[in-house]
Amino acid sequence: MNDVWTRIKALKAHKGQRIADLLNDEDRNARLVVETGPFLFDASKTAIDGAALDGLLDLAADVAARRDAMFEGGRINETEGRAVLHTALRARGTLMLDGEDIMTGLSETRDRMRAFADDVRSGAFKGQGGAITDVVNIGIGGSDLGPAMATRALGPYHDGPRCHFVSNVDGADWADTAKGLNPETTLVIVASKTFTTIETMTNARTAWDWMAGTVDDPGTQFAAVSSAQEKTAEWGIDASRVFGFEDWVGGRYSMWGPIGLPIMLAIGPDGFDEFLGGARDMDAHFCDAPLEGNMPVLLALVGMWHHQVLGYPTRAVLPYDDRLARLPAYLQQLEMESNGKGVSMAGEPLEGPAGPVVWGEPGTNGQHAFYQLIHQGRTPVPCEFMVAAEGHEPELDHHHKLLIANCLAQSEALLKGRSHAEARANIANRFSGAELERQAAHRVFEGNRPSTTLIYPKLTPAALGGMVALYEHRVFVEGAILGINSFDQWGVELGKELATSLGPLVEGGDAFAKDTSTRRLLERLASWR
Numbered sequence: 269m270n271d272v273w274t275r276i277k278a279l280k281a282h283k284g285q286r287i288a289d290l291l292n293d294e295d296r297n298a299r300l301v302v303e304t305g306p307f308l309f310d311a312s313k314t315a316i317d318g319a320a321l322d323g324l325l326d327l328a329a330d331v332a333a334r335r336d337a338m339f340e341g342g343r344i345n346e347t348e349g350r351a352v353l354h355t356a357l358r359a360r361g362t363l364m365l366d367g368e369d370i371m372t373g374l375s376e377t378r379d380r381m382r383a384f385a386d387d388v389r390s391g392a393f394k395g396q397g398g399a400i401t402d403v404v405n406i407g408i409g410g411s412d413l414g415p416a417m418a419t420r421a422l423g424p425y426h427d428g429p430r431c432h433f434v435s436n437v438d439g440a441d442w443a444d445t446a447k448g449l450n451p452e453t454t455l456v457i458v459a460s461k462t463f464t465t466i467e468t469m470t471n472a473r474t475a476w477d478w479m480a481g482t483v484d485d486p487g488t489q490f491a492a493v494s495s496a497q498e499k500t501a502e503w504g505i506d507a508s509r510v511f512g513f514e515d516w517v518g519g520r521y522s523m524w525g526p527i528g529l530p531i532m533l534a535i536g537p538d539g540f541d542e543f544l545g546g547a548r549d550m551d552a553h554f555c556d557a558p559l560e561g562n563m564p565v566l567l568a569l570v571g572m573w574h575h576q577v578l579g580y581p582t583r584a585v586l587p588y589d590d591r592l593a594r595l596p597a598y599l600q601q602l603e604m605e606s607n608g609k610g611v612s613m614a615g616e617p618l619e620g621p622a623g624p625v626v627w628g629e630p631g632t633n634g635q636h637a638f639y640q641l642i643h644q645g646r647t648p649v650p651c652e653f654m655v656a657a658e659g660h661e662p663e664l665d666h667h668h669k670l671l672i673a674n675c676l677a678q679s680e681a682l683l684k685g686r687s688h689a690e691a692r693a694n695i696a697n698r699f700s701g702a703e704l705e706r707q708a709a710h711r712v713f714e715g716n717r718p719s720t721t722l723i724y725p726k727l728t729p730a731a732l733g734g735m736v737a738l739y740e741h742r743v744f745v746e747g748a749i750l751g752i753n754s755f756d757q758w759g760v761e762l763g764k765e766l767a768t769s770l771g772p773l774v775e776g777g778d779a780f781a782k783d784t785s786t787r788r789l790l791e792r793l794a795s796w797r
């Protein structure tokens with residue numbers, strides 16, 4: 269789709285309309301509100317008019333072919349020569365890849381996970397000190413963020429052992445986590461697709477030594493999740509507690525399989541099945557719904573309208589759902605590692621930016637932190653609100669009503685704003701003359717700021733699964749339209765290589781080959797150690 273940037277530029281002709289005016293157009297509104305499963309997605313508080321939506325949908329005209337190629341196992345991760353089949357982890361039926369039905373192996377692994385999770389949860393699997401009370405997942409990036417986010421999100425369904433997550437190579441992460449743990453009743457899961465990631469291997473070694481201080485055979489209280497099973501064997505982790513996955517599952521797309529083991533341990537295999545089921549329903553919608561009325565497609569097109577067409581550099585994910593506190597961090601990896609790219613699949617520099625900066629915090633907390641900038645800063649921040657109709661605390665329903673009111677109030681405030689005249693009228697009894705004008709100027713809200721809102725009845729395992737799949741497919745659609753590879757991550761490599769070369773220099777090696785700034789920092793840090 270070589271002319272994509274030309275068509276994106278052409279879409280700029282549609283900008284400049286006021287959202288409040290567009291909201292009077294019911295036909296246009298109906299096209300910007302999509303429902304599927306437990307979700308209603310409302311994109312009508314954006315400046316997309318009917319003609320702009322036509323143009324955006326036109327951009328997505330070829331996405332269906334690429335989507336089908338992904339679901340069917342085409343090697344669409346071209347720089348790594350790999351298929352992209354995380355959707356198979358939650359699919360049913362058969363799926364042939366290189367002459368083999370991959371669903372057989374996937375369901376065998378899921379059955380083994382289920383049996384292991386049942387044993388841990390029932391106490392049939394024991395540590396040296398008895399039933400497992402705590403699970404520590406050691407992993408980073410895609411081997412941490414998904415299960416950490418989901419176990420927090422699904423707290424009300426948690427009836428298994430306590431789950432902890434250690435990701436950072438900063439010893440503080442391990443030390444603070446291990447403080448309250450009994451090694452004799454702790455299970456450690458080492459989660460790493462490659463089983464080479466330095467942070468994870470360092471933390472795993474530290475955990476092993478910690479356990480060896482008390483437990484006779486630490487390996488018996490270790491499990492591993494990896495694509496590199498020869499490496500897990502070197503660690504002495506029994507194959508019965510090793511859960512593998514294939515290289516066609518990208519790290520940041522992997523929590524539907526063995527990387528989701530902590531979720532399964534926390535909420536049980538049946539709850540995990542519901543989580544997969546929610547994602548599967550979203551997959552079916554993505555595959556079956558026409559482009560118009562397709563929720564992931566609309567979410568992607570709204571994202572592109574804001575980033576590529578209007579040039580807004582960031583987007584905020586604002587869940588009014590405290591248990592989704594880790595969702596922004598999870599989406600940062602999903603979106604920015606996938607689409608933070610500078611060249612097309614063919615290796616040509618892109619004519620514009622691919623993925624935006626993604627950031628956020630749960631509401632209402634963010635309101636008391638950074639919403640000032642969202643409302644009055646000069647650069648608009650498209651906001652993606654989400655809120656459930658009900659919480660899990662019926663006795664605290666008055667809290668939940670306040671939460672909903674705040675969520676809707678923010679999108680309304682962004683839309684309506686407050687004019688200078690309104691601001692002046694509000695304070696005319698306290699100020700006059702030039703001071704009234706000056707004070708009023710500080711109280712003006714430009715308004716006409718875009719937001720979308722995703723609502724759902726309740727944050728159940730199925731709803732969470734559907735929500736994550738929605739965002740996965742949004743990333744896919746944006747990447748497919750822009751002709752980039754959303755499934756590699758070469759941009760993380762250089763820093764890893766340099767960290768390896770800097771290791772000996774931190775130990776005191778000669779840093780003459782480094783730039784002067786790096787040398788100065790190394791020297792001063794060494795002098796303070």
Ligand SMILES: O=P(O)(O)OC[C@H]1O[C@](O)(CO)[C@@H](O)[C@@H]1O
Pocket residue numbers: 408409410411459460461462463464465468519520605757760
């Ligand atoms: O699971 P692994 O192989 O330890 O990798 C962890 C993370 O590191 C990355 O490769 C990049 O740093 C991510 O893509 C991945 O999720």
